[in-house]
Amino acid sequence: MVTIQDVAKAAGVSVATVSRVLNNSPRVTPETRMIVEAAIKELNYQPNLLGRNLRRAESKTILVLLPSISNPFYSRVVRGMEDTAQKYGYNIMLCNDYSEAEMEKNYLELLKKRIADGVIFTAPVLSAGELEDIAKDYPVVQCCEYIPGASLSHVSIDNEAAAYKAVKHLIDLGHRRIGFVGTQSVFISAIQRENGYKKALLDHGIEVSPELIQYGNYGFLSGLNVARSLVKMKNRPTAIFAISDVMAMGVMRAITDCGLSVPKDVSVVGFDNIDFSSMISPALTTVSQPRYRLGQTAMEILLEQLKNGTREVKEVILDSKLVIRDSTGALKSAYTPV
Amino acid sequence: MVTIQDVAKAAGVSVATVSRVLNNSPRVTPETRMIVEAAIKELNYQPNLLGRNLRRAESKTILVLLPSISNPFYSRVVRGMEDTAQKYGYNIMLCNDYSEAEMEKNYLELLKKRIADGVIFTAPVLSAGELEDIAKDYPVVQCCEYIPGASLSHVSIDNEAAAYKAVKHLIDLGHRRIGFVGTQSVFISAIQRENGYKKALLDHGIEVSPELIQYGNYGFLSGLNVARSLVKMKNRPTAIFAISDVMAMGVMRAITDCGLSVPKDVSVVGFDNIDFSSMISPALTTVSQPRYRLGQTAMEILLEQLKNGTREVKEVILDSKLVIRDSTGALKSAYTPV
DNA sequence: ATATTGGATGTAATCGGTTACATAGCGAGG
DNA sequence: CCTCGCTATGTAACCGATTACATCCAATAT
Numbered sequence: 001m002v003t004i005q006d007v008a009k010a011a012g013v014s015v016a017t018v019s020r021v022l023n024n025s026p027r028v029t030p031e032t033r034m035i036v037e038a039a040i041k042e043l044n045y046q047p048n049l050l051g052r053n054l055r056r057a058e059s060k061t062i063l064v065l066l067p068s069i070s071n072p073f074y075s076r077v078v079r080g081m082e083d084t085a086q087k088y089g090y091n092i093m094l095c096n097d098y099s100e101a102e103m104e105k106n107y108l109e110l111l112k113k114r115i116a117d118g119v120i121f122t123a124p125v126l127s128a129g130e131l132e133d134i135a136k137d138y139p140v141v142q143c144c145e146y147i148p149g150a151s152l153s154h155v156s157i158d159n160e161a162a163a164y165k166a167v168k169h170l171i172d173l174g175h176r177r178i179g180f181v182g183t184q185s186v187f188i189s190a191i192q193r194e195n196g197y198k199k200a201l202l203d204h205g206i207e208v209s210p211e212l213i214q215y216g217n218y219g220f221l222s223g224l225n226v227a228r229s230l231v232k233m234k235n236r237p238t239a240i241f242a243i244s245d246v247m248a249m250g251v252m253r254a255i256t257d258c259g260l261s262v263p264k265d266v267s268v269v270g271f272d273n274i275d276f277s278s279m280i281s282p283a284l285t286t287v288s289q290p291r292y293r294l295g296q297t298a299m300e301i302l303l304e305q306l307k308n309g310t311r312e313v314k315e316v317i318l319d320s321k322l323v324i325r326d327s328t329g330a331l332k333s334a335y336t337p338v
Numbered sequence: 339m340v341t342i343q344d345v346a347k348a349a350g351v352s353v354a355t356v357s358r359v360l361n362n363s364p365r366v367t368p369e370t371r372m373i374v375e376a377a378i379k380e381l382n383y384q385p386n387l388l389g390r391n392l393r394r395a396e397s398k399t400i401l402v403l404l405p406s407i408s409n410p411f412y413s414r415v416v417r418g419m420e421d422t423a424q425k426y427g428y429n430i431m432l433c434n435d436y437s438e439a440e441m442e443k444n445y446l447e448l449l450k451k452r453i454a455d456g457v458i459f460t461a462p463v464l465s466a467g468e469l470e471d472i473a474k475d476y477p478v479v480q481c482c483e484y485i486p487g488a489s490l491s492h493v494s495i496d497n498e499a500a501a502y503k504a505v506k507h508l509i510d511l512g513h514r515r516i517g518f519v520g521t522q523s524v525f526i527s528a529i530q531r532e533n534g535y536k537k538a539l540l541d542h543g544i545e546v547s548p549e550l551i552q553y554g555n556y557g558f559l560s561g562l563n564v565a566r567s568l569v570k571m572k573n574r575p576t577a578i579f580a581i582s583d584v585m586a587m588g589v590m591r592a593i594t595d596c597g598l599s600v601p602k603d604v605s606v607v608g609f610d611n612i613d614f615s616s617m618i619s620p621a622l623t624t625v626s627q628p629r630y631r632l633g634q635t636a637m638e639i640l641l642e643q644l645k646n647g648t649r650e651v652k653e654v655i656l657d658s659k660l661v662i663r664d665s666t667g668a669l670k671s672a673y674t675p676v
Numbered sequence: 677a678t679a680t681t682g683g684a685t686g687t688a689a690t691c692g693g694t695t696a697c698a699t700a701g702c703g704a705g706g
Numbered sequence: 707c708c709t710c711g712c713t714a715t716g717t718a719a720c721c722g723a724t725t726a727c728a729t730c731c732a733a734t735a736t
Contacts, residue, residue, distance in 0.1 A: 113387040
């Protein structure tokens with residue numbers, strides 16, 4: 001392995017000078033710089049970052065925790081983080097935590113072991129206290145999901161407003177019996193989306209019926225199962241709002257399995273606008289989040305914290321928008337007055 | 339930050355002894371071991387891996403290059419790699435190369451910079467020569483895709499045999515006009531799957547018609563566009579084999595867009611068995627690869643190479659299987675004799 | 677009692693960089 | 707001609723671990 005020593009010897013200078021060239025110090029004569037650069041090229045030298053990072057007490061890598069790369073929602077978010085990190089000379093370490101606290105804790109050890117300088121959570125399952133403990137020692141940002149109580153930076157959308165918009169769209173189409181397919185999870189988005197659903201109903205004089213609210217576990221199959229019970233009701237809903245596209249796909253399947261059709265018999269709205277939501281048929285009406293910008297902003301906040309050493313808590317809310325496709329249609333069974 | 343020095347001081351021993359405790363050296367009295375361990379716990383000490391790795395000249399992390407985490411095929415593959423790496427005390431560094439040679443080269447610098455000890459490619463776009471250059475200095479394994487010429491280890495399935503099986507299934511159902519939707523890419527899987535398609539036809543006395551072979555770029559939209567031309571032919575195929583599930587979804591959309599139905603009018607077979615292939619309706623008949631084991635095996639080979647310092651070239655072919663779902667059906671327009 | 681041995685522990689070199697401080701060399705000003 | 711000051715470069719300490727080698731001590735052999 002070629003080291004800075006070899007380069008120094010080859011160039012006939014000291015290691016300090018080589019280091020100065022590497023770090024663009026102005027205290028180097030143009031000629032010696034040329035000589036050193038020639039030697040670097042000649043030997044095909046790359047500095048050993050373990051040595052550099054040890055000395056500088058930094059690793060130039062950021063931990064990014066996400067539930068699983070199989071969740072298609074996060075790919076654009078990650079892209080935003082990647083691009084931003086790269087712009088500032090950082091690498092990211094992408095880790096699947098599979099929504100397991102133990103996994104998250106394991107990966108967080110990398111901070112203490114100096115393999116990473118900071119961490120972005122996308123959907124933490126750790127408690128507010130645990131997160132705040134980390135944040136005492138290291139920069140932390142939450143992206144997408146966040147823990148309301150914790151005094152930690154986060155960037156996210158207004159899930160309640162977004163869900164409100166989605167349900168209002170159904171109401172505007174004439175629907176009055178609107179089912180909800182969600183989860184009883186720790187994630188704030190699930191709670192806020194449910195709140196948005198209820199608020200939209202109430203604001204439009206529609207009663208919230210508990211039997212129309214069903215909980216699954218984010219999966220396709222759970223969406224399917226849960227929706228089946230909705231569809232099989234004697235007085236079934238004419239529209240269903242699901243808090244994720246994958247669950248919405250389960251809902252659509254439940255509907256077609258029962259011999260009904262989307263949107264003719266039941267309209268369906270999802271959430272997230274994953275790529276597949278436009279590939280299925282009928283294409284899914286859903287809520288689109290600014291995923292790239294979510295990741296980008298989170299990374300910028302983190303790197304800012306790292307640079308300044310500050311721990312200022314920033315809360316950023318980005319806009320979302322409803323994408324209307326083919327899975328929603330006007331209620332046509334009756335001329336219900338709006 | 340608490341260092342090994344602090345622990346040594348707190349325990350009243352030398353750093354060497356602490357290090358020996360950390361590394362389970364037998365040359366430590368049980369009592370002093372206890373004292374040291376108490377100090378470690380007391381101070382909540384974690385060794386700085388930058389120091390350790392520098393000294394040991396290793397990083398205990400493996401680079402994993404994949405086109406993009408948005409490709410749902412790779413999530414299980416990565417899981418197999420992750421679990422295996424973890425078992426042997428390694429971390430993985432997951433990198434999206436977006437099928438860009440420049441990106442791949444950038445990430446490979448991490449090897450020379452000592453941030454990673456070896457690399458697994460899933461779908462390299464670099465040339466055989468470039469890959470072999472890397473392999474001179476570092477352990478390299480190809481997983482899923484590979485470059486036929488290169489003398490590098492790889493683990494993969496027999497794509498030709500798998501495609502053959504898929505097409506034979508269509509033939510067995512009575513289909514004779516079978517379309518092919520593929521890509522003209524650098525990836526061997528695309529070539530082998532096309533070969534398998536052709537071989538299956540020829541082996542069953544069916545002529546290969548160039549007009550039934552269409553190329554796109556792996557995307558949903560390209561699958562859709564390309565399939566549209568197949569479906570609109572006056573003498574349209576009664577079945578279509580696509581080399582990826584995402585393309586197959588495009589194909590299905592093209593068919594339904596034309597007012598036809600799957601599988602009644604046209605049967606469709608995909609490839610990869612991504613999660614979504616069972617969520618859409620009709621559920622897609624497709625080829626399932628042992629994704630977890632692909633990743634696991636690749637990682638095992640890599641770590642083996644790393645441990646032994648050998649560069650033995652291993653070529654592992656795992657089994658695949660056809661998963662028959664609802665997108666394929668018997669040809670019923672005529673009683674074609676088999 | 678002394679020499680020998682072997683195991684536990686300590687001392688210090690080392691990995692490959694960065695950087696504070698030391699030094700050398702040169703030009704300008706008196 | 708000497709001094710001062712500035713700049714380019716070198717020397718060596720340092721980051722936090724590991725580990726070869728040295729040392730110390732107690733137990734055993736003679």
